[in-house]
Amino acid sequence: MKKKLLIVEDEPTLVSALVEKFTSADFDVSVATNGQEGLAAALAQHPDIILLDVIMPVMDGMTMLYRLRLDPWGKDAKVILLTNLTDAGKVAESLVQGVNDYLIKSDWKLKDIVDKVNEMLA
Amino acid sequence: MPNHTSPHHPLTELEISELRYRRLFETAQDGILLVDFHTGMILDVNKFLLDMLDFSKADFLKRHLWEVGVFKDIAASKKNFRTLQRKRYVRFEDLPLVTKSGKKMDVEFVANAYQVDGETTIQCNIRDITSRVQAQLALQEAEKIAGLGSYNLDITTAKWISSALLDEIFGINEFFKRSIAGWIELIHPDHRQMMSEYFQTHVLGQHHPFDKEYMIIRRSDKSTRWVHGLGRLEFNPQGQPTRMIGTIMDITERKRLEEKILADKFIDEAILESIGDAVFACNSDGHLILFNKMAESVTGITAKEAIGKHYHQVVKFIQESDGTPSDDFIAEAIAKNKITRMTNHTLLVRSDGKKIPVSDSASPIKEPNGKIIGCVCVFHDVTKEYQVDKAKTEFVSLASHQLRTPLSTINWYSEMLLSGDAGQLNPKQEQYAKETHHASKRMCELVNSLLNVSRLELGTFSIDPKQTVVKDLIQTCIKDFRHQIKTKHLSLTQKYSPDVHSMLLDPKLFSIIIQNLLSNAIKYTPSSGKIRLGLTKDTDSILITVSDTGIGIPHEQQDKIFDKLYRADNAKAVDPDGSGLGLYIAYVIASNAGGKIWHKPNTTAGTSFFVRFPITGMKSKTGNKQLT
Secondary structure, eight states: OOEEEEEEOOOHHHHHHHHHHHHHTTEEEEEESSHHHHHHHHHHHOOSEEEEOSSOSSSOHHHHHHHHHHSTTGGGOOEEEEESOOOHHHHHHHHHTTOSEEEEGGGSOHHHHHHHHHHHHO | OOOTTOTTSOOOHHHHHHHHHHHHHHHOSSEEEEEETTTOBEEEEOHHHHHHHTOOHHHHTTSBGGGSSOBSOHHHHHHHHHHHHHHSEEEEEEEEEEOTTOOEEEEEEEEEEEEETTEEEEEEEEEEOHHHHHHHHHHHHHHHHHTEEEEEEETTTTEEEEOHHHHHHHTOOTTSOOBHHHHHHHBOHHHHHHHHHIIIIIIIITOOOEEEEEEEEOTTTOOEEEEEEEEEEEEOTTSOEEEEEEEEEEOHHHHHHHHHHHHHHHHHHHHHHHOSSEEEEEETTSBEEEEOHHHHHHHTOOHHHHTTSBHHHHOEEEETTTOOBOOHHHHHHHHHTSOEEOOSSEEEEOTTSOEEEEEEEEEEEEOTTSOEEEEEEEEEEOHHHHHHHHHHHHHHHHHHHHHHHHHHHHHHHHHHHHTTTTSOOOHHHHHHHHHHHHHHHHHHHHHHHHHHHHHHHHTOBOBOOEEEEHHHHHHHHHHHHHHHHHHTTOEEEEEEOTTOOEEEEOHHHHHHHHHHHHHHHHHTSOTTOEEEEEEEEOSSEEEEEEEEOSOOOOGGGGGGTTSTTOOOHHHHHHOTTOOSOHHHHHHHHHHHTTOEEEEEEOSSSSEEEEEEEETTOOOOBOOSBOOO
């Protein structure tokens, strides 16, 4: 059975690249373009893992993460923050919220992100 | 009972007079000598004088006045006798005599010549004034010790007499005209008018005691002196002042000191009041003794309300994070006798309840003997700095985010092209995609380096040491370079001393240092070269060595290698795109974390870089940003 991946990201070009790479890596990929949509999708679909951007319109990634953690299913959901924010405060905040990993987009190759996700789901 | 005035034995007037004189002569409390006017032969001497001088009557009688041995200077005595014969009167206020037993004494000597029955006789009255002279000397000594000169002003004649010390204070000699006008002349021109009026109106007119501090121009050396004059009036039965007796004290030194203290106080107060920082001081019990204007403005509490109260009750410092009190630094400054600073993110609760960010330090106040008597606390409102800092942080954060997003796009799409996701590329397409990917990666590294430099220079980066297994961390760093090492056919040897295990390191910062050194070693070592990496320990530190057989650093450029943006000429030739930031970043991190970084050329080829950290680990540093 395919693993379900939810990508919450507002930048369309990045979404396209991620979708293409994960689809070809045999993931069942769904996309939300802000935190609000992302939260709804996560709670409806219960994905195996969520790739979550931080800075997004409507609702940012940290707020979505906070709300997700209040949900009985969401509190243990696997979440990787995939962002270009390197601010220590955000890193610390995300760790408090129980994020599973924190990846800086520009430092990571797509292939390595796929490997990381696979590793986390193994 | 016999009665000398009985008519049976009538006494002549002369006899009565003689008797009266004899009684007076014998019972007088002065020494009396009767001397022959012409010869100076002593005719009679009374008992009082004999007792005073320890002589017998026989010692005196039938001898010349200057022969009895009481006068020290016989020649002067003879001369004085001749003066007495001529003037028929002499008076010596202070004549030294010697008693038979050798005791020296001072006497007042008055001699008069008078005629009885045609015979001229001299009567000398001698009064012991030794104790008076001693008392005067003691008084003079006391005046000297007290710095008090004394005067005696006869108001009716407007003349005064003065003690030696007063003369010394005023710088006057015996020729000075001791009158009221003379005194006025001595007064400093600035005070002359005021003192003249004071004396005339307040003292003489209203009969108040004289009590005034004023300036004089000392007559002898023209120096300006401050004196304190005191005086008490004496009055005649009609209530008119006749005399004023008083003292003059030289208070110049005191005045100068007072002026200096006053000037210092003015300066201190002016500084304290005009200083842009809030300042308060408390005694060792913590009670406020000073509260400047800025402290009033920042806290919203007036100095009047604050002074005397414990600082706990007045200045409320709290932690931004949890609102708990944060004024331990004041108690610590007093207890530990050192300058302390408040922790970052301290808020001050104003009297209106508003909380404002403040920055602060406390310093103990010490007496010259080192005893701590209180504490000075200086703080200022950092709302603006706080806002600017926040804006900077947000800008850097946003800029980094904004710059990285398009770079991520280029990275990922060029990666997809290269991995054939869009179909097989022909060699030219592949080359172009590779160039694009490579440039984008370099851009990412540059953005990271620039952001790091900005954080290093703002001092806002944090050092957060954690127990870290040093060997594991170094090997993780090496992992990132495995591919490049392999491509360039470099040999990497690693040597880890077994006694270095885990220590307090900030993994991120330590990695940045190692990565920079390794990256350089790889970049500047030609193919098939050697890189050696070592980790050793001595008594109090660990030492990491990264040594290569690379191009080395030109001798004349070796001292600039850690400068920001500096690149050695040969390095530029090998890699024209380097940023010149890597070693600078490594250097700033090592220095800030209590470590040291340096390099040394190898004897054969290449360079060795060394990094040393104390065995106690990296120094922790609070900051709000991490390096990437």
